[in-house]
Amino acid sequence: MMRRLASAEFAVSSLIKATGYSAILFIVLIFIFLLREGAPAVLEIPIRDLLGSRWYPIEGYFGLLPLIGGTVLVTIGATLVAVPLGLSTAIYIAEVAPRWLREVLKPVVEVLAGLPSVMLGFLGIIALAPYIRRALDIPTGLSAFTGAILLGAMAIPTVVSVAEDALDAVPRTYREAAKALGATEWQIIWRVTLPAARSGVLTAIMLGIGRVIGETMAVMMVTGNAPVIPNGLTALFRPTRTMTATIAAEMGEVATGSVHYHALFLIGIVLFMISLIINLTGARFVFRQRTRAERILS
Amino acid sequence: MPRVLPSSKPFLVVTLLLGLLLSGCSTGSGDPSIGATDIIVNKGSDTIVNLALAWAEAYKVAEPQVDIAVTGGGSGTGIAALINGTVDVANASRQIKPEERASAEGNGIEPNEFVIARDAIAIVVNPSNPVNELSISQLSDIYSGKIDNWSELGGEDRPIVRLSRESNSGTHVYFLEQVLRKGDKEDKTLFSPDTLLLPSSEGIISEVRENPNAIGYDGLGYVTNEVKVIAVARDASNPHVLPSVQTVNSAEYPISRDLYMYTAGEPTGPILAYLEWIFRPEAQTIVSDLGFVPALP
Numbered sequence: 001m002m003r004r005l006a007s008a009e010f011a012v013s014s015l016i017k018a019t020g021y022s023a024i025l026f027i028v029l030i031f032i033f034l035l036r037e038g039a040p041a042v043l044e045i046p047i048r049d050l051l052g053s054r055w056y057p058i059e060g061y062f063g064l065l066p067l068i069g070g071t072v073l074v075t076i077g078a079t080l081v082a083v084p085l086g087l088s089t090a091i092y093i094a095e096v097a098p099r100w101l102r103e104v105l106k107p108v109v110e111v112l113a114g115l116p117s118v119m120l121g122f123l124g125i126i127a128l129a130p131y132i133r134r135a136l137d138i139p140t141g142l143s144a145f146t147g148a149i150l151l152g153a154m155a156i157p158t159v160v161s162v163a164e165d166a167l168d169a170v171p172r173t174y175r176e177a178a179k180a181l182g183a184t185e186w187q188i189i190w191r192v193t194l195p196a197a198r199s200g201v202l203t204a205i206m207l208g209i210g211r212v213i214g215e216t217m218a219v220m221m222v223t224g225n226a227p228v229i230p231n232g233l234t235a236l237f238r239p240t241r242t243m244t245a246t247i248a249a250e251m252g253e254v255a256t257g258s259v260h261y262h263a264l265f266l267i268g269i270v271l272f273m274i275s276l277i278i279n280l281t282g283a284r285f286v287f288r289q290r291t292r293a294e295r296i297l298s
Numbered sequence: 299m300p301r302v303l304p305s306s307k308p309f310l311v312v313t314l315l316l317g318l319l320l321s322g323c324s325t326g327s328g329d330p331s332i333g334a335t336d337i338i339v340n341k342g343s344d345t346i347v348n349l350a351l352a353w354a355e356a357y358k359v360a361e362p363q364v365d366i367a368v369t370g371g372g373s374g375t376g377i378a379a380l381i382n383g384t385v386d387v388a389n390a391s392r393q394i395k396p397e398e399r400a401s402a403e404g405n406g407i408e409p410n411e412f413v414i415a416r417d418a419i420a421i422v423v424n425p426s427n428p429v430n431e432l433s434i435s436q437l438s439d440i441y442s443g444k445i446d447n448w449s450e451l452g453g454e455d456r457p458i459v460r461l462s463r464e465s466n467s468g469t470h471v472y473f474l475e476q477v478l479r480k481g482d483k484e485d486k487t488l489f490s491p492d493t494l495l496l497p498s499s500e501g502i503i504s505e506v507r508e509n510p511n512a513i514g515y516d517g518l519g520y521v522t523n524e525v526k527v528i529a530v531a532r533d534a535s536n537p538h539v540l541p542s543v544q545t546v547n548s549a550e551y552p553i554s555r556d557l558y559m560y561t562a563g564e565p566t567g568p569i570l571a572y573l574e575w576i577f578r579p580e581a582q583t584i585v586s587d588l589g590f591v592p593a594l595p
Binding site: 053054056057058059061066125126129130133139140141142220221224225226227228238239241249250252254255256258 | 371372374375378381382398401456457459464465466471486488489491492493494495496497501504505508509511512
């Protein structure tokens with residue numbers, strides 16, 4: 001009897017272990033595949049050309065800087081939209097809103113998170129871009145700014161949902177203790193609840209940024225896709241081309257194994273590295289903040 | 299996590315699969331070819347996709363046992379699929395490049411070319427733009443970035459927003475060679491880097507319709523009456539001409555080109571029958587109905 005139980009437990013626990021490790025295995029396999037397809041580009045294209053200012057692959061121009069610049073520009077813009085709005089919404093839902101409103105708002109936000117990006121891109125072309133062109137009096141509404149607003153709006157539900165869960169998980173006793181010490185509601189939110197939920201809130205921001213960097217369809221539809229290196233603040237109001245849009249727009253045309261094909265996979269590697277760095281920095285922050293928060297609150 | 303999606307252009311890709319239910323009605327005939335369904339996979343140029351769809355529908359009526367699956371994606375996409383052996387017929391609005399032919403031959407595929415129709419590329423602007431005519435060299439200067447404001451062309455004091463198709467489009471390549479470089483093979487003029495590369499023909503029309511600063515180019519078949527077509531002159535000694543079937547056939551309109559279909563090797567069987575049908579009058583009538591110019595016999 002005991003032996004049968006033990007063997008069942010062994011089977012279940014090794015199954016769970018296998019599924020756990022398989023996630024790591026898949027990441028490694030994806031990275032190996034990207035390296036195999038993308039690394040030849042570094043040998044085929046001189047480094048000086050890869051650092052050039054022009055991306056026009058059908059004539060052999062493979063400068064990656066405009067594309068990296070475009071992704072960075074749109075991502076920073078979208079983060080500036082999504083983080084303040086997302087966090088304040090999460091704080092409102094978790095800390096301020098009455099119970100009934102909270103039960104309405106949370107599911108609505110989660111439905112928003114599931115909206116297909118093509119649909120939002122379509123809305124962006126039809127409604128947002130023309131409006132932004134007229135309101136800001138810029139040459140065209142198909143710009144990095146439009147992309148940043150649209151992607152920011154797409155990332156907000158992710159940020160709200162995860163951050164709200166984290167705030168909600170802070171024990172009631174923390175707030176009660178702070179109240180007993182005479183803290184105002186604002187002081188409780190800013191000095192107690194937010195620091196205690198810091199790791200979850202940072203995860204929310206990381207997931208939001210991840211959503212923005214990886215977004216392809218909507219960004220391809222509204223940013224105009226002109227590969228220009230952004231210089232200065234005005235670049236935000238001009239067309240730009242992101243790495244994801246480049247891969248999506250050009251992958252269909254290339255012959256397998258050509259220089260252009262390898263260059264597109266090289267862009268994939270760069271994207272992979274960027275999101276890896278963001279996630280690792282996020283994880284380090286989360287780890288450090290948790291120990292500090294525990295020290296303060298325990 | 300970056301999402302790397304090859305060919306994620308659902309709004310471009312129009313897929314038509316006709317009569318999948320028609321298989322298996324050969325009972326009692328004794329001849330295995332009667333009632334058997336042949337599928338021809340047809341992919342490529344977005345310029346040709348509407349024409350290819352109309353042909354596929356008409357051919358279904360004429361030859362019910364043949365199904366033609368039509369997809370867009372761009373000329374480069376179609377030719378790449380031909381090279382990789384995943385299509386029977388590739389549509390292209392430009393000729394196959396020597397390096398594409400070489401890589402096809404490397405895969406043991408000999409691309410075979412057919413000129414199936416002709417197309418004019420219309421230059422379009424917003425209806426509120428007072429500019430009515432341009433020459434090829436003015437167009438070249440606009441798209442290469444030498445002219446930046448409509449006032450230099452007799453228009454209002456507005457910045458020029460240049461719209462183009464993505465570089466996988468045959469229209470893009472044709473425009474680069476015949477307009478920006480004026481047909482000169484030695485000319486290395488490039489599109490100005492701030493040219494907007496839009497992923498679809500509809501994208502160009504909708505931005506031109508909405509934005510008084512914009513200039514775009516598109517196949518004549520895509521032009522709607524919500525945008526204004528510009529009359530184009532070959533050079534200073536020639537008149538400005540609007541694109542139409544007459545001006546394309548008489549070669550008066552300077553920006554017109556042939557449209558192609560490519561097969562892997564000499565076509566045989568149902569593919570040959572389909573290509574022969576395309577050159578019959580009933581198929582070439584569809585060409586003019588869609589705003590293209592029929593292929594000269």
